[in-house]
Amino acid sequence: MLARLDTFLSPAAASALLDTLLREVAWESPAIRVYGRDHVIPRAQCWMGDPEASYRYSGSQLVPTPWHPTVAELATRVQQALAHAGLPTTEFNSVLLNRYQDGQQRMGWHSDDEPELGPDPVVAAVSLGAERPLRFRERHRDSGQRAFNVWLPHGSLLLMGPGAQSRWQHALTPRAIPGPRVSLTFRRVCG
Numbered sequence: 147m148l149a150r151l152d153t154f155l156s157p158a159a160a161s162a163l164l165d166t167l168l169r170e171v172a173w174e175s176p177a178i179r180v181y182g183r184d185h186v187i188p189r190a191q192c193w194m195g196d197p198e199a200s201y202r203y204s205g206s207q208l209v210p211t212p213w214h215p216t217v218a219e220l221a222t223r224v225q226q227a228l229a230h231a232g233l234p235t236t237e238f239n240s241v242l243l244n245r246y247q248d249g250q251q252r253m254g255w256h257s258d259d260e261p262e263l264g265p266d267p268v269v270a271a272v273s274l275g276a277e278r279p280l281r282f283r284e285r286h287r288d289s290g291q292r293a294f295n296v297w298l299p300h301g302s303l304l305l306m307g308p309g310a311q312s313r314w315q316h317a318l319t320p321r322a323i324p325g326p327r328v329s330l331t332f333r334r335v336c337g
């Protein structure tokens with residue numbers, strides 16, 4: 147299931163958070179190996195969380211940096227907002243922060259279905275900055291592959307709940323949309 151809370155953060159709170167994260171997060175663009183060749187990822191990222199929440203992502207082992215206090219507070223607010231809306235939630239112990247400097251920066255097709263996340267993970271994504279679409283497509287392509295966009299406004303919260311990873315892949319495709327976007331995808335890693 148997918149659910150979007152459009153007004154999770156007020157525009158002012160979302161803008162203040164975006165400023166803080168752009169300034170204070172240790173953003174990195176590591177190279178990853180794809181079919182035997184190294185490519186610098188077309189975005190920047192930071193993996194943050196509890197020390198035991200280490201994780202394999204796109205072929206590299208990510209050890210989380212300690213929680214930024216503002217991000218730790220946000221994790222609690224995400225859990226509370228999901229519970230309040232009667233949606234599935236979990237005790238998030240880590241978050242992947244993604245920074246896309248402009249519309250050309252992107253993330254390719256994937257599901258967040260790494261074994262560390264358990265059988266049917268709950269992943270919740272906070273979006274800040276430029277409103278861009280996250281594109282979903284069915285993993286099983288036999289009987290006509292369905293696809294759709296979920297637009298993610300500044301300050302919104304997207305829940306990818308039960309079935310979302312097993313049934314769908316998602317990607318942040320390039321678009322002629324100016325300005326930076328930051329997403330925070332909260333997860334529970336079971337070590």
Ligand SMILES: O=C(O)CCC(=O)C(=O)O
Pocket residue numbers: 242244253258271280298316318329331
């Ligand atoms: O930037 C986004 O909204 C998507 C990020 C994503 O899919 C991920 O972190 O796994």
Ligand SMILES: [Fe+2]
Pocket residue numbers: 256257258316331
């Ligand atoms: Fe993802």
